[in-house]
Amino acid sequence: MVKQEFTALFKGYKIPKELMNLLEFQVSENIPSYYSNAIYLMTEEASLIESFSTEEEFLKAFIPFAEANSTGSIYAFWINNKEIDDLTQAPIVAFGDEGGVFVVAKNIQELLQIAAYDVEAVVYEDEFYFQDKEVLEEEGEFTPAEFYSEYLDWLRSDAKLKPILTIEDVDTLVEHAQIAYQEKLEQYIKQFV
Structure with missing residues (x-):
């Protein structure tokens, strides 16, 4: 049942195998809680995207699929090219529960x-970032996800991806993605607001 509901979110697009x-990892009996x-x-x-625009073209351009933090921000694929049929190459954006859309x-x-x-994403109307885990730990404000080590194992063995484990590397990935797509995203959104 969960698989059908998840598949329905993708508006007919093929879901990336990862x-x-x-999803199979998340719903398995061994992972009854958060892993990241x-x-x-x-x-x-998610109706959050509709708070930015209710125009059909805008809504079709984004496929929300995951929570980005505990306050209601979400991740979505941005289909920035009408010919795109492979979501594995679509950029990922965060819609903030307090406003803001960021690559x-x-x-x-x-x-x-x-x-x-x-570490959960921080999304404000004019700012997006991930906090430094070490600082959060020093301040006693960080609690690792319960099944974090299992997620790392899954990432390495099933997804065949290398975990990003430092804030510097996270910031670099986000910065490169924003250099590639943020201005285009902002121009796109301006058409609808």
Whole structure:
């Protein structure tokens, strides 16, 4: 049932195999709780995108698929090219629960690597970042996801991806993705607001 609900979110697009594998991992009996503070797959439609625009073209351009943090921000694929049929190459954006839309990663593989950092995204109307885990730990404000080590194992063995484990590497990936797509994203959104 969960698989059907998740599949329905993708509006007919083929779901990247890494995401289907992650869904199987997420719903397995061995993983009854969170595995990363940075991502958790959704199984129901998110209405957050509609708070930015209700125009059909805008809504069709984004496929929300995961929670980005505990306050309601979400990740979505941005289909920035009408001919795109392979979501593995679509950039990932975060829609903030307090406003703001930001490019996070160039593709789903990068997002899964960033999720290995295990820190939730901070999304404001004019700012997006991941906090430094070491600082959070020093301040007693970091609690690792319960099944974090299992996620790292899954990432390495099933997804065949290298975990990103430092804030510097996370920031570099996000920065490169934003250089490639953020200005285009902002220009796109301006058409609808």
